[in-house]
Amino acid sequence: MPTPRASLHRLFAPSGVAVVGASPSNPWGRQALENFAAMGFGGEVGAVNPRYDEVLGYPCAPDLSSLPFVPDAIFVAVTRDRVLPVVEDAAALGIKGVVVLAIGFADGGPEGHALQTRITEVARAADMALLGPNCQGLINFHHPHALYMDRVEAYQPGAVALMAHSGSVATALTNNKRGVRWSHVVSCGNEAVIDSADLLSYFVDDPHTRVICAFLETVRDPERFFRECDRARESGKPVIVLKSGRTEAAREAAVAHSGALAVPDRLVDARFRRHGVLRVDTLDELLATAVALQTRRRPQRPNMAAMTVSGGQIQLLLDDVARTGLVLPPLGSVASARLRELLPDFLAASNPLDYWGTEDLDRRYAELVTAVADDPAVDMVVSVADFTVGPTGPEDRATPQLQAAVELAGRTDALHVVLDTVGGAAPPAQVESALAAGVLVLSGLHEGLRALELLVAFSRPVPAGAAQHHLPMPEVGRMLSAMGGTPTSGLPALELVAALGVPVARSVVAQDCVAAAEIAEKLGYPVAVKSADPHLLHKTEAGALALHLADEAAVRAAVQRVAGEGPVLVQQQVPPGVEMIMGIQSDAELGAFILVGLGGIWTEVLDDVVIRAVGLRDGEAGEMLRELRGYELLVGARGSDPVDLAAVIEAIERLDQLAASHPGLLDSVDLNPVIVTAAGLVAVDAVVVPRSVRIPRE
Numbered sequence: 001m002p003t004p005r006a007s008l009h010r011l012f013a014p015s016g017v018a019v020v021g022a023s024p025s026n027p028w029g030r031q032a033l034e035n036f037a038a039m040g041f042g043g044e045v046g047a048v049n050p051r052y053d054e055v056l057g058y059p060c061a062p063d064l065s066s067l068p069f070v071p072d073a074i075f076v077a078v079t080r081d082r083v084l085p086v087v088e089d090a091a092a093l094g095i096k097g098v099v100v101l102a103i104g105f106a107d108g109g110p111e112g113h114a115l116q117t118r119i120t121e122v123a124r125a126a127d128m129a130l131l132g133p134n135c136q137g138l139i140n141f142h143h144p145h146a147l148y149m150d151r152v153e154a155y156q157p158g159a160v161a162l163m164a165h166s167g168s169v170a171t172a173l174t175n176n177k178r179g180v181r182w183s184h185v186v187s188c189g190n191e192a193v194i195d196s197a198d199l200l201s202y203f204v205d206d207p208h209t210r211v212i213c214a215f216l217e218t219v220r221d222p223e224r225f226f227r228e229c230d231r232a233r234e235s236g237k238p239v240i241v242l243k244s245g246r247t248e249a250a251r252e253a254a255v256a257h258s259g260a261l262a263v264p265d266r267l268v269d270a271r272f273r274r275h276g277v278l279r280v281d282t283l284d285e286l287l288a289t290a291v292a293l294q295t296r297r298r299p300q301r302p303n304m305a306a307m308t309v310s311g312g313q314i315q316l317l318l319d320d321v322a323r324t325g326l327v328l329p330p331l332g333s334v335a336s337a338r339l340r341e342l343l344p345d346f347l348a349a350s351n352p353l354d355y356w357g358t359e360d361l362d363r364r365y366a367e368l369v370t371a372v373a374d375d376p377a378v379d380m381v382v383s384v385a386d387f388t389v390g391p392t393g394p395e396d397r398a399t400p401q402l403q404a405a406v407e408l409a410g411r412t413d414a415l416h417v418v419l420d421t422v423g424g425a426a427p428p429a430q431v432e433s434a435l436a437a438g439v440l441v442l443s444g445l446h447e448g449l450r451a452l453e454l455l456v457a458f459s460r461p462v463p464a465g466a467a468q469h470h471l472p473m474p475e476v477g478r479m480l481s482a483m484g485g486t487p488t489s490g491l492p493a494l495e496l497v498a499a500l501g502v503p504v505a506r507s508v509v510a511q512d513c514v515a516a517a518e519i520a521e522k523l524g525y526p527v528a529v530k531s532a533d534p535h536l537l538h539k540t541e542a543g544a545l546a547l548h549l550a551d552e553a554a555v556r557a558a559v560q561r562v563a564g565e566g567p568v569l570v571q572q573q574v575p576p577g578v579e580m581i582m583g584i585q586s587d588a589e590l591g592a593f594i595l596v597g598l599g600g601i602w603t604e605v606l607d608d609v610v611i612r613a614v615g616l617r618d619g620e621a622g623e624m625l626r627e628l629r630g631y632e633l634l635v636g637a638r639g640s641d642p643v644d645l646a647a648v649i650e651a652i653e654r655l656d657q658l659a660a661s662h663p664g665l666l667d668s669v670d671l672n673p674v675i676v677t678a679a680g681l682v683a684v685d686a687v688v689v690p691r692s693v694r695i696p697r698e
Contacts, residue, residue: 002224003198004096005205007129011097011194012184012202013143014072015043018064020086021077022047022055028101028149029077032137033058035146039154043145044069064089073097075137075147080104080115083133087119091126098123099147100132106190107134120192128193135189136167139174142183142208158182160290161203163196164215165189169283173215177424178287179431179441183208197224200239204232211293213286216243222271222590229275238293238458240278242286243268266611267590274613276462278454284423284447291431292440292451297415298459299379302326304452305372305414308384309356313421317352317384320446324453328352335375342368351378366404373412380452381405382417387425387443398426402434402441409438417452421445463617475499476658480665485690490534490569493686497671500654503647504683506572513559517552519570526550529558530685532567537687548573574684577677578633578643582652584659584669585611586691592659592666596621596652598630599673606630614659621652634676643676651681667691 017036022029029049033056036045046069047055050062061067064074064086070093076086080102090098105116116133123130131138137148141157150171158181164170170187173180183206186199196216201224203209212232219225232239245265272279278293280286302325306317321328328351331339339349342364344357355361355368373381383405385398398418405416416439420426423444434441442448479496494504506523509532510516520527531544539545546558559568579599586592594616597609610624625631625648636642651674659666670687 001124002201003129003194004127005202007096007127008194008198008202010072011099011129011131011147012138012140014097014145016045016069016071017041017043017073017075017145017147018046018048018067018071019055019075019077020048020064021082022049022058022060023052024055026077029075030056031149031151032075032077032147035148035152039144039146039152041145044071046071048074064093064095071095073099073147076100076102077149078102080108080112080133084115084119084122087122087128087130091122091128094126096126096128097147098128098130099135099137100130100189100192101135101137101149102132103134105133105192116190116192123193129198130193131186132189133192136170136187138187139182139185141185148185148187156181157208159208159210159294160213161199161206161209161211162186162213163188163199163203165191165217166215169215172283173213173287176287177428178284178291178443179426179428179435180287180290181432191220195220195225197221197228200225200228200232204228204235204237209237211238211240211290213240213290214242215286216241217245219268219589226271226275229277233276233462238278238454239276240280240286240289240293240454241272242280242283243272264587267585267587267593270593270611270613271590274615276458278458280450280454282447284444285450288442288444288447288451289454291435291442292455293458294435295415295438295440295455297438299415299456300459300461301379302453302456303329303377304380304382304417305329305331305375305378306352306382306384307369307372308352308354310384311354313384314352314354316421316445317449320449323446324449325456326449326453329377331372332375332377335371335378338371339368342371362400365400366407369404369408369416370412373408373414373416378414379456380415380417381412382419382448382452385418385420386422387420387427387430388422398430402430402439405439406434406437415440417442417448419443419445419448423447463619477662477665480662480688480690483688483690486535487537487687487689488534489537489539489685489687490530490532492534493688494683496688497669497683497686500658502651502654502671502683503681504686505574508570509567510559510570511567513556516559516568516570517555520549520552520555523570523572526573527555528571528573529555529562530569530571531563532569533563539685571684574675574682575677577675577681580648580674580676580681581609581670581672582648582655582674583671584614584655584666586659586667592663594624594652594656594659596624596628596648598628598633602630614656614663616653616656621649621656624652625649641678644678644680647680648676651683665691 019029019032046067047058047060052060054060105112139146146152161184163186165188167187174185203212331351336349383401385401387398389395401418409416418441420443426441426443431441498504508519510519526548529546544562549555581599582596592614593611595611602608608629610627634643667689671683674683
């Protein structure tokens, strides 16, 4: 359920607040009151504690109903077992904003989980915006107030909003010295009522917020969250997410920390990609990306030129650029000629550019930058600078690069970036002032380049949806219904795949060895013989498969070995080619996904699989193939013939439409193996799992 926007507004911009559990000795309740004064909150402030008449000069009442005013929002600084009565009193008074600090709810076993459920029910019934429990609270720097457990100072508000499931992560990011200035900070906790989708929706509509950052342990309402991600993208507001849970150990820790439901990380990745979420891997990457995405310039090409005074830095740049999607294009003839006039003979007019040894560099540096920035192939000029201070060298070593970038920012089309290779070296004040002038100051070689890569990714227009193939969906629907909710392999599964328009190996069921031999003769040797039991999903492990049968005797012997007297599936042996897998995978929380990978050892050992959310955009199926580590096998590695990529792409797109057309009928479809050659592809086996069968998470 979405939290009512009016209630969220009263929490984020209250006219009156109260602290329940306020006390001179309660550090959290005392600190919350001190924050109102420190931030210059202009509304009414009250305290609630039956033991005091006043706390820190604020009037104190024994309970909420005894306050001289009804606050818009309250900060609940009492122990777990006293929270529910406070929430019930707040609901009765019509208080719409509540922050619950206490721990031990969904993060604290069955009893705590039951308490949280009851609090959620009370808050929902009252249209209450309740933050927490197990959180630090929230800060709004534009409507200055902090329903927050830690000390908060007066602060010039920024344009970046932050939400975090972890209080300590929220603290680390809030107090950053990287030049990211926040508009809001929210510690989400257990999300009993307000969740990340609510906060994202609020920030998308907030006029003070241009960039949205999040540290997430889970996404509790994926459909609503990703719908808001789409709105953010349409509004030009990037969503930058650091999400934990790449490992099983981290997912288990998330459950213990905040009751978060862990979902497979590669599926989360696919949904993030589909909805334009910029996923980062570290706190430093998040901060660097938050700086970069505040720029008004939106380079749509990854083309950058780098300038430095160090051959060693050039080597590091080349290595790190290769780990990103950025490109260092050769400079054009005009730029090269101009650089040749400015550089000494022993320096090359190349990209990256080493300009160390240039005469009269103070005067010529701006000309060097201009020559590079004016090149039509260059969208970003990255000037490597050194902001570090002591014990060697002067304190203003980065000044020439920074001054030149600021002077040229409005005179060239390229985005100007000043990059320190050491993380955190650039002073925050210089980062902010440069940003106001249209220049990015980034620190940390990898973090800075990664931030530029994500800036380009966000700046590119969203591709159109792919044209849907005409498929006989009513027939496919009947086939799915005929499976009766049972996982099915063999001929029924292959017939469904064929109905999609995906070629399958010629297959016929034989009731005995005599019939099998006759069928083999008609199909043409060699053939394969498999169990015809459609409910036997793993034939190889069961010994129910025989391949490369070249004559009648081999077929008769295989039938006895595979099925005894039972029916078998006789299948034309497909000529060798590149073995692939492809299919559909569904998740109860995140929806349906298309996967494709290289088969055999590539799947089993190297896990060479690419996944996308269903609803592929134009060109996305081909993009999936190019991301495979074994892609070279498809395009003719070591003199082999390239395969029919168009046939593979068409098969992927047909599976995508199947999943999109029957979202309630399928849990998974597995085509494995699919043999791909220059002549096309053939699915050799398939397993279809209808939705009524639940698949346990791996």
